[in-house]
Amino acid sequence: MERASGKETINVLRRLIAYSGKIFHFSRDIVTHISGQRRKPRISTAAVVKSSLVLFWARMGSSNAWERVGRARFWQGWLQEPTFSADTLGRVHALLDTDGLRQGIHDVYQRLKRNKALPDIYGLGVVVLDGHESHASYLRHCPGCLQRTIHCEGGERIQFYHWQVTLLLLSGAPLGGEAVRLFLDHEPQWPGEDEVETALRLLARVIPAYPRAFDLVLADALYAKASFFNYLLARGKHALVVLKEERRNLYQDVAGLFDHVAPQQGRYRSRQCCWWDFPDLLSWPQVQAPVRVIRSLETYAVRRQLDKQDDPQSSDWIWVTTLSPTQVPVERAVHWGHQRWDIENYGFNDLANEWHSDHVFKRDPGAIECFLLVAFLAYNIFHAFLARNVKPAARQSKTQIFWAKLIAAELYGDLTPAGMPP
Numbered sequence: 001m002e003r004a005s006g007k008e009t010i011n012v013l014r015r016l017i018a019y020s021g022k023i024f025h026f027s028r029d030i031v032t033h034i035s036g037q038r039r040k041p042r043i044s045t046a047a048v049v050k051s052s053l054v055l056f057w058a059r060m061g062s063s064n065a066w067e068r069v070g071r072a073r074f075w076q077g078w079l080q081e082p083t084f085s086a087d088t089l090g091r092v093h094a095l096l097d098t099d100g101l102r103q104g105i106h107d108v109y110q111r112l113k114r115n116k117a118l119p120d121i122y123g124l125g126v127v128v129l130d131g132h133e134s135h136a137s138y139l140r141h142c143p144g145c146l147q148r149t150i151h152c153e154g155g156e157r158i159q160f161y162h163w164q165v166t167l168l169l170l171s172g173a174p175l176g177g178e179a180v181r182l183f184l185d186h187e188p189q190w191p192g193e194d195e196v197e198t199a200l201r202l203l204a205r206v207i208p209a210y211p212r213a214f215d216l217v218l219a220d221a222l223y224a225k226a227s228f229f230n231y232l233l234a235r236g237k238h239a240l241v242v243l244k245e246e247r248r249n250l251y252q253d254v255a256g257l258f259d260h261v262a263p264q265q266g267r268y269r270s271r272q273c274c275w276w277d278f279p280d281l282l283s284w285p286q287v288q289a290p291v292r293v294i295r296s297l298e299t300y301a302v303r304r305q306l307d308k309q310d311d312p313q314s315s316d317w318i319w320v321t322t323l324s325p326t327q328v329p330v331e332r333a334v335h336w337g338h339q340r341w342d343i344e345n346y347g348f349n350d351l352a353n354e355w356h357s358d359h360v361f362k363r364d365p366g367a368i369e370c371f372l373l374v375a376f377l378a379y380n381i382f383h384a385f386l387a388r389n390v391k392p393a394a395r396q397s398k399t400q401i402f403w404a405k406l407i408a409a410e411l412y413g414d415l416t417p418a419g420m421p422p
C-alpha cells in the first residue's frame with residue numbers, strides 16, 4: 001500500500017484549483033465567458049461548470065456521486081453559493097454556451113503554448129482526428145441520437161447511440177518535462193452523415209480558431225478519402241492516414257512494388273523494421289497533389305508467461321501521406337503513424353473508462369455536447385497540472401486512479417457522519 005505522505009501528494013484538489021486560477025485564470029476568465037441561455041438563474045452558470053469540472057477530476061461522473069458529495073464543505077469555498085441537485089446539473093448543461101466552453105479550451109491551449117509547454121514534434125504541430133461512440137442504449141434516445149440495427153438472439157433490435165469526431169493535439173516533451181496532450185474540440189455526427197463529413201465540419205471550426213497549432217493530421221483508414229486530403233491541402237495542412245486495400249488503385253500500385261524493391265532497415269522503439277518509401281505517386285488522381293506511401297513491416301518478441309520463451313510477432317503498417325521525403329524522413333513518418341493510437345491509449349480510454357465522460361446526466365444533445373467539452377477542459381487542465389506542476393519523483397509510478405482517489409478523498413473527508421466519535 002502506498003501512503004499519501006509528504007507534501008507532494010496531499011491536497012491535490014486544492015493545488016489543482018490554485019494552479020487553474022494562477023495559470024489559466026479559471027474562475028476569473030474562463031468560467032465567466034461561459035454563459036447559459038437562462039433568464040434570472042437561481043444557480044449561476046459558473047457554479048454549474050465549476051461543479052462538473054471537479055466531478056470529472058474526482059472521476060465521480062454520476063448523479064449518485066454528486067448527491068453523495070454535494071454536502072461537502074469544500075463546495076461553499078469553491079462555488080461561493082449553495083450546491084444543487086444532479087437534475088439541475090444536467091438541465092443547466094443542456095443550456096450552456098458551447099462557444100464559451102470552446103473558448104475556455106482555447107484559453108488553456110494558448111496559455112500552455114505561450115509557456116512553451118507544447119513544443120512541436122520534429123518541427124511540426126501534430127493532431128489526431130478520430131471518431132468515438134458514446135451513450136449507446138436500446139431504451140432511451142434523444143433528437144441527437146444515431147441508430148443502427150443490432151442482430152441479437154431474439155431478433156433485430158434498434159440501438160441508439162451518439163458519435164463524436166474529436167481532435168487531440170499531441171506535443172513533444174519540453175526539456176526535462178513531460179509531453180502534454182490536449183483535446184481541442186469535438187463535433188457531434190448527425191443522422192445521415194458520414195464521419196468524414198463531420199470531421200470536415202469540425203476542421204472548418206478548428207483551423208480558423210487554431211491557425212498555427214498544427215500542420216499534420218493523423219487519422220485511420222476511414223480518412224483515406226480525396227475530399228479529406230484536398231480539404232487539408234487547400235489549407236496548407238498535411239495528412240498521414242492508414243492505407244487499406246479499399247483505396248484500390250493506389251494500394252495495388254504499391255503492393256506490386258513491395259516484392260521488387262529492397263526495403264531499408266530501421267527501428268521503431270524495440271522493433272526491427274523493414275521500410276518501403278514510395279513518394280510522388282500519381283495513382284490517386286482525385287487528390288490534388290502526388291501522394292507518398294510508406295510501409296513498415298515490424299518484428300518483435302513477446303515473452304510468454306507460461307514458459308518464458310520469446311514469441312516472435314510481426315505487424316505490417318501502410319500509410320499514405322502528403323508529406324514529402326525532403327520534409328520528413330521515413331522514420332519520423334513511421335513514428336507519427338504509430339502516434340495515431342495516442343488518441344485511444346491516452347485519450348478515449350482515459351475519458352470514457354476513468355473519467356466517466358459518457359455518464360448521462362441528461363439525455364439531450366446539447367447536454368451531451370457540453371458535458372464532453374467540460375470533460376475536455378478537466379482533462380487538459382489536469383494533465384497540464386500533472387506534467388508541469390508535480391515533480392517527476394512524486395509523479396513516478398502513480399496511476400491516474402491514484403490521483404483521482406486523493407481528490408475524491410478530499411471531498412469525502414468533509415463528510416464525517418453525525419454521531420461518529422471525533
Ligand SMILES: [Zn+2]
Pocket residue numbers: 141142143144145146160161162363364365
Ligand atoms: Zn441521444
